Amino acid sequence: EAGVAQSPRYKIIEKRQSVAFWCNPISGHATLYWYQQILGQGPKLLIQFQNNGVVDDSQLPKDRFSAERLKGVDSTLKIQPAKLEDSAVYLCASSSIRGSETYNEQFFGPGTRLTVL
């Protein structure tokens, strides 16, 4: 079974530029998550999709971050304009829906390392 795919793996941009990240979840996984991991910290959820609907975006800085999952499969996360503090690894994860959500495990992709100069 193929894992979560992400691209690009690395991105370097100047502040105020825009950037987009792509994620393809594990086949059949209805739930997709974007996390931000700043160096030395644990991942922090930015947004959660179930199929193509947003379930939780309460920690997404909506003035500069946006995300979509139009066909309920792959997803794009965009930052516009980027700030220095957005330098981090952006992780995509997915989980299946089986029984209670309480027990569903999340599996992470390789991540995109963003450096904002």
Next chain:
Amino acid sequence: QKEVEQNSGPLSVPEGAIASLNCTYSDRGSQSFFWYRQYSGKSPELIMSIYSNGDKEDGRFTAQLNKASQYVSLLIRDSQPSDSATYLCAVRGRGSTLGRLYFGRGTQLTVWP
């Protein structure tokens, strides 16, 4: 804001020893707990999940959960140099944040030969 606390370490143990990693959480009603391993420059890899009080064993790994004390731990028996990594404790949210995992900052483990 739910909190997950881990000893930041670093924790250093000799090869063959037992490594003990600890985690406490603030939400008494939490039901689902996970341990992820993260090698330097890599993404988190799920190694254990636990939902009920007590111990859960998988190979050299044992997760322990005590909901009354709001405490979850990970024991690694017969530690190997390949176990050297950062171990992240994660707790699933409840209610409107059911899908969200709250992570600790991680404990860096070094196993020396």
